[in-house]
Amino acid sequence: MTEPFPPLNGALPHNTATNGAARRRRKSSALGSDVPGDVDVPALATHRTSTPPLNSPTSMDSKPEKSARRSKRRTTRRYLSKFKRQCIRHTWLLPLILGLTIVFLYLVYPYESNPLSACLFLSYPLARDDPLIPAHVRADPNGPVHYGKGGRDFAFVGFYIIVLSFTREFCMQRLIRPIAIKFGIRNRDKQSRFMEQAYTALYFALYGPFGIWIMSRTPVWYFNPIGMYEGFPHRTHEAVVKAYYLLQASYWAQQAIVLLLMLEKPRKDFKELVAHHVITVSLIWLSYRFHFTYMGIAVYITHDVSDFFLATSKCLNYIDSPIVGPYFFVFMVIWGYTRHYINLKIIYSILTTFKTVGPFELNWETQQYKCWISQYITFALLASLQAVNLFWWFFICRIAYRFVVYKDADDDRSEYGPTDEETEEKEKLIKEDVEVEKDMDRIEEAPSTPANGAGLQASGSDSIGSRVKQRKGGKS
Known part of the structure; x- marks a missing residue:
């Protein structure tokens, strides 16, 4: 019997036995099988040596079923591979799908008993006469509803980590990248730096003023150290205060995830940046768990305001703005005031006012945690944070010196590849x-x-x- 097609690459045909064996092995690959679905018709073979008996159940059932399963697996892998490529190309797609899925599952049963309600809304609302609420709030019939704390708050933080992941990637790719191109930034690494800093400036442009307004509703206004300890423990908060604190926790946790996954190109101060995020996340969780939230609000604002001016100063430098010099010195003044003067004032209050204002004891039943242990831990964490800020202050002063002497305002911590x-x-x-x-x-x-x-x-x-x-x- 002759070959139906000539051998590839001009090879001479082998003997009939060898050809039959080779053809039987090729048949097992199922590349030339019938279209799955017509399982009532026996599969037609191209060779007598590979044709099973007509009454064999294998020819009628098994092979079409196997082909169908393989085809389904290939289709699934193909779609998964396509979805993976889309998620890599559009990094905002996966968090968008996850967030919409959670919202949809909540809307199926939109009641507080739905576990997913803790992801979207604040948990633990308290009755107006609840003894946890401060007495002056209970006495006000028009006072705001207060909320307690608990494990469901982790679900709230987790969901808004997803939301902030979507907003970060979507804003950077769809809104900020065209602006970078319009300003003539063609270098991909420089473009990435510009997008990261522009998103940071956009976030703190919203949360900086919001945080100052929140602080005005608390006893800690305006960075009043006595208000941090007076009336301790602060176990309940009104809705806007609790929402602000947890949303800020979501932002810093999301930034830590970005850092750990290397979604941003590491800079020369990568170790210091990791230390800063570890200290920040630790302070956020401990201050919330042990009721030092008013101190946490003050530290939040000192970083939010200074980070806004830092990010905008970098953006102006990337686009070679003529006002980059004066603006940089305005940023230096604000950074020095918020991150050093005010934070050192808070650290000093831990050594003095911490003991003298309010109770100073450890009582797990009444959740009274303002004691010597918390004093040492709080001082150590804030002092470590101040040390990292002083490290960056050195770089800021060096950049200012180079700008005055050499007219060069580049930040050597965040180099990008040249074009x-x-x-x-x-x-x-x-x-x-x-x-x-x-x-x-x-x-x-x-x-x-x-x-x-x-x-x-x-x-x-x-x-x-x-x-x-x-x-x-x-x-x-």
């Missing part, structure tokens, strides 16, 4: 430096005769000086 044009320009400057050095060597070696030496030296120095000025002008 081809930037690389060529840098190589050109290096070649110019080499040529200048050669010219200087020739001038030193040339004989200084009255006829031509002075003229050569003058002309050579003039050309060198002009080229150096041009090179410096190009850098600035």
